[in-house]
Amino acid sequence: MRPESLLPVFVKRPLPSRAMVYLSPLLALTLTLLAGSVLFLTMSVPPLQAMYAFFIEPLSSVYGLTELAVKATPLVLIGVALALGFRAGVWNIGAEGQLIIGGLCGGAVALYFYEQEGFYILPLILLAGIIGGMLWAAIVAFLRTRFNANEILTSLMLSYVASLLINLMVHGPLKDPEGFNFPESRLFSESAMLPILFEGTRLHLGAVFALLVVAAGWLMLSRSLSGFQIKAMGSASAAAEHAGFSSNRIIWMTLLLGGGVAGLAGTIEVAGPIGQLLPTISPGYGFTAIIVAYVGRLHPLGSLLAGLLLALTYLGGETAQINLGLPVAVTGVFQGLLLFFLLACDVFIHYQLQWRRSGSSGEAA
Amino acid sequence: MEILLPALLTIITAATPLLFAALGELVTEKSGVLNLGVEGMMVMGAIVGFATVHVSGSATLAILASILAGMLMAAIFALLVLKFHASQVPTGLALTIFGIGLSALIGQSMIGVAYDGIPQIAIPLLADIPLLGRLLFQQDFLVYLSIVMVVSVSWFLYRTRAGLILRAVGDSHDAAHAMGYSVIRIRLLAILFGGAMAGLGGAYLSLAYSPLWVEQMTAGRGWIALALVVFATWRPARVLLGAYLFGGITILQLHAQAFGIAVPSQVMSMLPYLATIVVLVIISSDRSRIKLNAPASLGRAFHPSR
Numbered sequence: 001m002r003p004e005s006l007l008p009v010f011v012k013r014p015l016p017s018r019a020m021v022y023l024s025p026l027l028a029l030t031l032t033l034l035a036g037s038v039l040f041l042t043m044s045v046p047p048l049q050a051m052y053a054f055f056i057e058p059l060s061s062v063y064g065l066t067e068l069a070v071k072a073t074p075l076v077l078i079g080v081a082l083a084l085g086f087r088a089g090v091w092n093i094g095a096e097g098q099l100i101i102g103g104l105c106g107g108a109v110a111l112y113f114y115e116q117e118g119f120y121i122l123p124l125i126l127l128a129g130i131i132g133g134m135l136w137a138a139i140v141a142f143l144r145t146r147f148n149a150n151e152i153l154t155s156l157m158l159s160y161v162a163s164l165l166i167n168l169m170v171h172g173p174l175k176d177p178e179g180f181n182f183p184e185s186r187l188f189s190e191s192a193m194l195p196i197l198f199e200g201t202r203l204h205l206g207a208v209f210a211l212l213v214v215a216a217g218w219l220m221l222s223r224s225l226s227g228f229q230i231k232a233m234g235s236a237s238a239a240a241e242h243a244g245f246s247s248n249r250i251i252w253m254t255l256l257l258g259g260g261v262a263g264l265a266g267t268i269e270v271a272g273p274i275g276q277l278l279p280t281i282s283p284g285y286g287f288t289a290i291i292v293a294y295v296g297r298l299h300p301l302g303s304l305l306a307g308l309l310l311a312l313t314y315l316g317g318e319t320a321q322i323n324l325g326l327p328v329a330v331t332g333v334f335q336g337l338l339l340f341f342l343l344a345c346d347v348f349i350h351y352q353l354q355w356r357r358s359g360s361s362g363e364a365a
Numbered sequence: 366m367e368i369l370l371p372a373l374l375t376i377i378t379a380a381t382p383l384l385f386a387a388l389g390e391l392v393t394e395k396s397g398v399l400n401l402g403v404e405g406m407m408v409m410g411a412i413v414g415f416a417t418v419h420v421s422g423s424a425t426l427a428i429l430a431s432i433l434a435g436m437l438m439a440a441i442f443a444l445l446v447l448k449f450h451a452s453q454v455p456t457g458l459a460l461t462i463f464g465i466g467l468s469a470l471i472g473q474s475m476i477g478v479a480y481d482g483i484p485q486i487a488i489p490l491l492a493d494i495p496l497l498g499r500l501l502f503q504q505d506f507l508v509y510l511s512i513v514m515v516v517s518v519s520w521f522l523y524r525t526r527a528g529l530i531l532r533a534v535g536d537s538h539d540a541a542h543a544m545g546y547s548v549i550r551i552r553l554l555a556i557l558f559g560g561a562m563a564g565l566g567g568a569y570l571s572l573a574y575s576p577l578w579v580e581q582m583t584a585g586r587g588w589i590a591l592a593l594v595v596f597a598t599w600r601p602a603r604v605l606l607g608a609y610l611f612g613g614i615t616i617l618q619l620h621a622q623a624f625g626i627a628v629p630s631q632v633m634s635m636l637p638y639l640a641t642i643v644v645l646v647i648i649s650s651d652r653s654r655i656k657l658n659a660p661a662s663l664g665r666a667f668h669p670s671r
Contacts, residue, residue: 147650157638168631332466339459343451
């Protein structure tokens with residue numbers, strides 16, 4: 001006879017818990033902060049001081065808040081678009097590549113109109129970025145619908161290709177002719193830059209686009225037939241196909257949407273805070289947006305809040321680097337931990353804990 | 366032939382990390398679990414191995430530490446997927462993001478540190494064969510191990526009872542559960558094996574292929590390993606073929622200049638990624654073949670009915 005002890009077992013709830021859907025991200029954030037404190041202790045950094053530098057100090061000035069919005073802009077944009085795709089079960093994880101190609105195309109147009117004036121220049125740049133991102137994602141959609149190639153792997157491989165491509169371009173055709181051979185383009189002219197919203201900050205028009213995309217995504221998901229098809233395809237693909245929804249159409253739609261928005265985000269980066277083309281134009285926003293989509297509960301409004309939170313991890317990472325000499329890599333660890341804890345906490349949406357005697361029947365799953 | 370020898374030698378070293386990681390993932394997938402965290406486990410194996418050799422000076426210890434690091438990462442994945450019912454795709458992505466971040470954190474003081482690389486072992490007599498001996502019988506221990514692993518995994522999956530059970534779990538977890546097999550325990554072991562092998566692949570990168578630490582030095586090899594499993598239609602011997610094919614493409618960029626090919630280095634660096642896409646397209650377009658060979662329960666969550 002084994003000694004009897006009580007063991008925790010997850011038992012399926014009769015209905016998913018609505019409350020846990022919203023509580024889970026908060027719980028995950030709390031756990032991330034606790035785990036982060038332990039991490040700081042092992043690096044012999046006082047945890048409270050580090051947490052302050054990471055999560056409070058960046059928000060304690062108006063400039064810090066505007067910087068948060070600057071960093072949140074690409075994350076929110078891509079997060080909204082990815083949320084729609086993930087809901088439909090379309091795993092576009094190559095948004096980073098679509099962002100890069102968008103930035104490259106928008107940047108190329110900006111350089112084409114170098115030192116020219118015209119109200120039409122900026123819209124053309126943004127359009128080029130959107131189309132570039134869409135085309136890059138269209139490759140993925142085509143290979144998936146025509147050849148059944150797994151979109152996770154193709155979109156990711158194309159991200160590596162994209163980052164090599166922009167590297168090639170700023171080393172070659174788009175290099176600044178007067179730039180002493182540095183791998184970077186000319187600085188864009190004034191007419192090619194997004195207008196600054198508040199003087200003295202870097203907050204630019206792109207933040208408004210992000211809010212518009214949140215609103216559009218929300219309307220699409222809750223009010224339109226396409227939104228309904230996306231939700232149906234994700235939750236019951238067989239039923240959705242029976243209802244005559246084409247899965248190929250949804251794959252194309254979500255990928256083009258994701259690519260277009262990621263391309264827009266890339267253009268916004270180069271025509272906003274960066275102002276030129278560089279070998280690297282994103283610190284992995286396209287990948288972090290995956291976390292944004294999940295923390296935001298695959299909902300556009302949620303992506304807005306989650307985008308701000310994840311932007312804070314970037315901003316906090318920079319502050320902690322300057323103030324405490326912490327490596328920037330801490331940001332990535334925080335982001336990974338947050339997603340881990342979120343996925344773990346999400347178990348409580350569909351399950352509840354029960355204490356059972358170890359001898360009782362049933363597999364302790 | 367004398368000119369080709371260095372190229373052929375680098376094919377082997379470029380293929381070996383892919384071979385380890387893809388073989389591990391193959392076993393994981395055969396049990397019905399899709400772990401997209403290969404890249405994260407691999408990069409952790411790379412840094413932990415490199416840090417261990419830097420501190421202890423022992424290559425053996427470093428390799429063991431890499432294996433352990435890969436397994437620990439895999440254990441996080443297993444805990445989330447098997448215990449907390451998290452879906453496999455986002456959990457694997459989280460593992461990769463976390464691994465890249467944590468490895469960069471651990472490795473920040475190791476950038477620019479040099480290491481000689483693990484020693485090569487010449488097999489007596491065989492190594493003296495002209496050309497072939499140098500190529501095949503004077504490699505480091507891990508290259509030999511990778512070949513042994515191909516044979517072992519193949520034998521395990523198709524010639525042992527345990528392998529049969531593992532494949533049964535991957536093809537129909539409900540049926541395997543009904544027959545009294547512990548789906549959870551078998552998947553746990555398969556996931557841990559996948560982690561150990563990814564860790565080994567990472568160790569090979571930072572201890573033998575290019576013995577130093579660079580942030581994100583895996584550079585997508587974990588993802589290519591995932592594609593190799595599809596390319597191989599879940600057959601160990603074909604993983605060997607695929608890994609060497611990709612090894613060949615990878616080293617093309619290193620030796621292109623020697624052969625007088627004037628293409629920008631960035632374009633050459635794109636080749637492995639483009640080749641991965643091409644290969645995926647060719648293999649995947651035959652839907653019936655994929656359906657026939659892929660584990661039927663791959664990626665599906667298992668909920669034991671009671």
